[in-house]
Amino acid sequence: MLMLMDDSGEVQPVKLDPALVTSDNAIIVLDEYGDTCWVFIGRNVSMPTRMHALRIGKSMQKSGYKIGITTIGLASTNLVEMLEKDDSDPDVATSISRFREQISRHWNFEDKFLAIDASLASSAPMGPIAGAPTPKSVVKETPVVTAETVKKETSSLPKVAPISPLNEVERKTAFLLYAAIKNSDLIYVERFSRNRKMGVKIEAPGEMVIEAVQDGPVLKIDPPGFGDSETAAKTKEDFKSWA
Incomplete structure (x- = not known):
């Protein structure tokens, strides 16, 4: 998991800390545990910074952010945008609560900024056990390729639904x-x-x-x-x- 802060249009990684989620900060968190890019915008953040953070969050959901040789959050499935000024909306309030809960764990850190859930750190895969029998080698068979003529079917173009007029x-x-x-x-x-x-x-x-x-x-x-x-x-x- 990686936390970044947008400071007047300049995005920098910071050590993950729930205390940074305040009304004065714009925060982006790339959460590989939840396959989510979280974007939190405090109510006191200026509109230019707010718009920049939202735009950068959408970009990072796809491209992630590189720390050292590791790209964090590449192609995240979910994007959750939370504007604190709209926390009277039940959906926004619920998202903020889930976000705070997700980042409030006990973390270990790699490369200074990369947060690793301490409870999962011991679940890394083990290496080979000493004295275990050597696996049998597998002989790779060469596949036989057979040419086959496939008749191309003519397909009609999909119909485009008409755009409804503005109300x-x-x-x-x-x-x-x-x-x-x-x-x-x-x-x-x-x-x-x-x-x-x-x-x-x-x-x-x-x-x-x-x-x-x-x-x-x-x-x-x-x-x-x-x-x-x-x-x-x-x-x-x-x-x-x-x-």
């Missing part, structure tokens, strides 16, 4: 995103789930921070006025004219 609240969300992009030189966008409802957070640094939650057919925007800046006013004006 009203999805269209409004798209309009809101485009209005923000049109009126800002730089924006950060984050998708979140709150009470099982999808939402997006849009931040134009120093200009505007808004959250929009899809509540049935209604898109609830907070703050309703979008903010006091000129960027916020233009974004609201364009959104209202389109939506």
Whole structure:
């Protein structure tokens, strides 16, 4: 198991310690015992670091992280993203609890950062036993290859299911995103789930921070006025004219 910390966009391995899982830290844990890449984002972590950690977590789920000559967490089956600010959601709270439990074991360490479960350290496979009979050698047979003509069957192309059109609240969300992009030189966008409802957070640094939650057919925007800046006013004006 390997713990990494994202510090303002720079990811470095750290010695696995449950005490590092705090509201101020962005943590990635490559868990080969559970075949899982865990990504924990504290509630006080800035949006750029939060987005970077989530992106790096998705990448490490596939490619792992190299310590010495060993690649840890290569092609993990599971990716669990936990945003502490959403811990009012039962699913998020459960994931955080499972994560804390998974890393709160007694660890031995190799290569300074690689954590080995002490309770499993003695279960490594044993070498050959002295005095045991030598295994009989196996004669490898040469396979006989027979050529066979296979008739290629013509298969029809799979039918592609038509894409369903956007509903009203999805269209409004798209309009809101485009209005923000049109009126800002730089924006950060984050998708979140709150009470099982999808939402997006849009931040134009120093200009505007808004959250929009899809509540049935209604898109609830907070703050309703979008903010006091000129960027916020233009974004609201364009959104209202389109939506």
